[in-house]
Amino acid sequence: MFNNKEAFKQLFQEKLVSKLGKPKMEAQKADVYKVLSSMIREYASKNWIKTNQNYQAHQEKQVYYFSMEFLIGRLLGNNLLNLGMLELVRDGLKELGWDLEEIEEEESDAGLGNGGLGRLAACFLDSLATLQYAGHGCGIRYKYGLFEQKIVEGNQVELPDYWLQKGNEWEVRRPDKKVEVRFKGNVEISKENGELVFETHNYDAVTAIPYDMPVIGYEGEHVNTLRIWSDCSVDSISEFLYPDDSQYEGKLLRLKQQYFLCSAGVQSIVRTFEKLGLSIEHLPEKVAIHINDTHPTLVIPELMRILIDVKGLGWAEAWELTTRTVSYTNHTTLSEALEKWPVSMLKELLPRIYMIIEEINTRFCGMLMKKYPDQPEIVPQMSIIDGHQLKMANLAIVGSYSVNGVAALHTDILMKREMKLFYDLYPNRFNNKTNGITHRRWLLHANPALSNLINESIGTRWIDSPEEMVGILKYSEDSGFQDRTRAIKQHNKLKLASFIHEKQGIIVDPYSIFDIHVKRLHGYKRQLMNILHIMYLYNQLKQNPSMDRIPRTFIFGAKAAPSYWLAKRIIKLINVVAHQVNRDRKVNQKLKVIFLENYSVSLAEKIIPAADVSEQISTASKEASGTGNMKFMMNGALTIGTMDGANVEMHDMVGDANMFIFGLQSDQVLEYYQHGGYAVQNVYHSDARVREVMDQLVSPGYFGLNGYEFEDIFHSIMSTNDEYFVLKDFASYIEAHQQIDRSYRSPKKWQRKSIINIAHSGKFSSDCTIRKYASEIWGLERI
Ligand code: 26Q
Numbered sequence: 104m105f106n107n108k109e110a111f112k113q114l115f116q117e118k119l120v121s122k123l124g125k126p127k128m129e130a131q132k133a134d135v136y137k138v139l140s141s142m143i144r145e146y147a148s149k150n151w152i153k154t155n156q157n158y159q160a161h162q163e164k165q166v167y168y169f170s171m172e173f174l175i176g177r178l179l180g181n182n183l184l185n186l187g188m189l190e191l192v193r194d195g196l197k198e199l200g201w202d203l204e205e206i207e208e209e210e211s212d213a214g215l216g217n218g219g220l221g222r223l224a225a226c227f228l229d230s231l232a233t234l235q236y237a238g239h240g241c242g243i244r245y246k247y248g249l250f251e252q253k254i255v256e257g258n259q260v261e262l263p264d265y266w267l268q269k270g271n272e273w274e275v276r277r278p279d280k281k282v283e284v285r286f287k288g289n290v291e292i293s294k295e296n297g298e299l300v301f302e303t304h305n306y307d308a309v310t311a312i313p314y315d316m317p318v319i320g321y322e323g324e325h326v327n328t329l330r331i332w333s334d335c336s337v338d339s340i341s342e343f344l345y346p347d348d349s350q351y352e353g354k355l356l357r358l359k360q361q362y363f364l365c366s367a368g369v370q371s372i373v374r375t376f377e378k379l380g381l382s383i384e385h386l387p388e389k390v391a392i393h394i395n396d397t398h399p400t401l402v403i404p405e406l407m408r409i410l411i412d413v414k415g416l417g418w419a420e421a422w423e424l425t426t427r428t429v430s431y432t433n434h435t436t437l438s439e440a441l442e443k444w445p446v447s448m449l450k451e452l453l454p455r456i457y458m459i460i461e462e463i464n465t466r467f468c469g470m471l472m473k474k475y476p477d478q479p480e481i482v483p484q485m486s487i488i489d490g491h492q493l494k495m496a497n498l499a500i501v502g503s504y505s506v507n508g509v510a511a512l513h514t515d516i517l518m519k520r521e522m523k524l525f526y527d528l529y530p531n532r533f534n535n536k537t538n539g540i541t542h543r544r545w546l547l548h549a550n551p552a553l554s555n556l557i558n559e560s561i562g563t564r565w566i567d568s569p570e571e572m573v574g575i576l577k578y579s580e581d582s583g584f585q586d587r588t589r590a591i592k593q594h595n596k597l598k599l600a601s602f603i604h605e606k607q608g609i610i611v612d613p614y615s616i617f618d619i620h621v622k623r624l625h626g627y628k629r630q631l632m633n634i635l636h637i638m639y640l641y642n643q644l645k646q647n648p649s650m651d652r653i654p655r656t657f658i659f660g661a662k663a664a665p666s667y668w669l670a671k672r673i674i675k676l677i678n679v680v681a682h683q684v685n686r687d688r689k690v691n692q693k694l695k696v697i698f699l700e701n702y703s704v705s706l707a708e709k710i711i712p713a714a715d716v717s718e719q720i721s722t723a724s725k726e727a728s729g730t731g732n733m734k735f736m737m738n739g740a741l742t743i744g745t746m747d748g749a750n751v752e753m754h755d756m757v758g759d760a761n762m763f764i765f766g767l768q769s770d771q772v773l774e775y776y777q778h779g780g781y782a783v784q785n786v787y788h789s790d791a792r793v794r795e796v797m798d799q800l801v802s803p804g805y806f807g808l809n810g811y812e813f814e815d816i817f818h819s820i821m822s823t824n825d826e827y828f829v830l831k832d833f834a835s836y837i838e839a840h841q842q843i844d845r846s847y848r849s850p851k852k853w854q855r856k857s858i859i860n861i862a863h864s865g866k867f868s869s870d871c872t873i874r875k876y877a878s879e880i881w882g883l884e885r886i
Pocket of ligand 1: 220
């Protein structure tokens with residue numbers, strides 16, 4: 104039906120009329136979006152069904168990726184790309200008077216995630232489908248996604264994200280596949296033929312209804328499923344996504360959401376498995392369940408419950424099957440982010456599940472006492488239940504056969520420090536899987552000009568084998584190629600500049616260095632260090648307006664968790680500084696500061712291809728991996744960064760000459776922490792540049808304020824002994840920025856570095872990552 108443009112145009116026009124019930128003259132952009140996307144979804148259905156039938160027929164092993172978050176973004180453009188219909192549809196629409204890029208803007212982002220972890224899940228789905236693995240997503244269909252951010256007088260204001268308002272053309276409601284999820288109740292224990300039998304009475308039943316979305320692999324043949332669950336009770340469980348990303352919050356509704364996902368998902372997996380007609384002990388051969396951080400850890404006791412209470416297995420056999428089925432990824436070492444649930448809450452909400460967890464713990468602790476008879480202090484440290492709290496990470500490690508970190512450094516810290524006792528106990532369970540990003544969305548779709556240039560230079564094989572992007576290394580010295588990559592960057596910068604002008608009425612110099620810091624706002628990500636450095640630059644330029652600096656445009660995008668006061672204050676500071684700098688005629692030819700509101704997947708696709716400089720400046724040891732760093736690298740930005748997360752591996756590949764590395768190393772940071780931090784007062788008193796900007800935070804009248812406006816930020820540094828080492832790394836950060844300024848003066852050298860970065864970025868494609876998960880963790884074969 105889509106093999107030629109004329110057929111497409113014909114069908115599209117027919118559908119436009121039949122679906123909308125109005126003459127095509129009256130169609131709006133929103134109508135075109137709706138009709139087009141539903142056509143594409145229908146078109147993919149054939150392969151969707153075929154893929155599933157294949158899985159059934161060949162009894163293929165399936166992996167189910169459980170995640171509380173899937174930060175998918177928009178699907179129209181990406182699906183067209185993967186189906187190989189982008190050109191055809193673009194041209195066809197054009198002839199009918201529509202611009203595809205404008206039509207794409209009609210789609211709401213599916214913002215069912217907070218940030219890195221949720222976006223990783225979405226990239227993984229894309230790679231699983233493209234590589235033709237039998238891998239599906241299992242998640243929650245939140246009615247409200249991550250809040251929409253507005254900036255009002257410099258402050259973040261949160262609005263609900265009712266992403267379903269215009270309907271979701273990509274999903275199919277599946278009431279026939281509903282399951283019941285049970286909460287509360289009393290557990291009654293009886294004996295039948297000498298065996299204990301557990302039965303829960305007076306429970307609250309919630310109906311879980313799945314909505315399936317096709318995940319279309321590149322070239323379109325292979326279509327997997329993202330199944331998201333919704334409930335229709337009055338106090339809806341699937342009402343909204345919790346907007347906190349690195350601060351765990353022990354809210355009852357959140358626990359309900361977690362169990363809702365786990366129970367619905369596992370029940371539906373067991374049902375699908377049973378259609379194979381195999382007995383249950385074959386489960387681990389046919390099913391792998393992966394948990395994205397500890398949020399879905401309850402799959403472990405839930406699977407135990409089904410195996411024991413429903414299938415009638417004994418404990419030992421059920422435990423064997425469960426721990427051969429479940430694997431777990433850890434995404435953080437921040438202690439404030441580790442999930443802990445009050446035992447009282449679990450007991451009441453999930454009485455049977457709690458009994459199972461207690462039994463797991465009793466057996467585990469018993470084993471520890473036997474193994475370490477002379478070290479009784481080990482037991483409370485590793486115990487799953489610690490006094491009145493359930494430690495989810497401990498349960499996840501004990502109940503799974505694989506535990507992985509998300510970058511080499513992070514995995515190392517897990518094994519040597521945070522999870523050392525578990526690593527000593529289960530050394531073979533731990534492994535690293537460095538994160539990746541889908542180059543289809545982040546390069547082919549977001550930056551078509553750069554993709555075309557790569558195609559022209561080395562052919563198209565890199566699209567299927569992204570490591571082959573290293574092929575462009577041979578052009579790093581080629582001035583023709585350099586000029587073309589520079590022209591592409593310039594084009595993308597012009598586009599972003601006009602977007603900024605349209606949104607905020609601010610004119611930025613498109614020939615200035617675009618220096619971009621976009622990610623969730625958090626202390627450890629050090630947006631504060633960036634803005635303090637901008638204040639320092641501003642001071643310098645005020646003092647000497649003719650100072651020789653390449654004009655720089657600093658661009659921020661960041662959402663703060665609504666309850667994270669200091670993060671919101673930093674947003675305010677960035678906006679106040681921006682306001683002051685941008686209207687100051689003495690310096691604003693050389694310095695501009697932009698805060699783009701509502702950072703999201705679709706905004707990222709506009710921003711990242713236009714970056715010259717990528718800010719990846721977390722306190723070393725704190726950022727588990729980062730994935731934005733990879734997206735910028737792939738689009739030719741140079742990184743200013745610390746030796747943290749996956750930056751370390753980027754540095755391994757491109758070397759010192761092609762990255763601007765600064766600041767303390769992770770060992771140094773961890774060493775300081777062990778000794779209560781460093782003496783922040785000394786840095787404050789000894790470095791005049793530091794003191795000046797810090798004092799400006801609290802100086803009456805500075806930045807046209809009433810004064811004392813940012814005392815809270817000042818104290819957040821001084822009274823916590825600068826827990827994120829902002830002042831400690833400040834001098835070296837200044838220096839790295841000076842190096843950027845010097846490098847940019849030599850366009851050929853800059854472009855060479857940029858090409859080297861692009862060339863090596865293929866290794867960070869999630870295709871490479873997923874291949875490793877598939878072979879080293881899940882034991883999947885390519886279909
Ligand atoms: C937990 C309990 C209650 C409420 C919320 C949460 C919660 C939700 C989301 C806790 C954490 C998150 C998200 C964490 C996250 O995005 N981590 C990032 O994961 C990326 C992918 O691996 C890494 O690249 C980042 O380094 C890491 O910060």
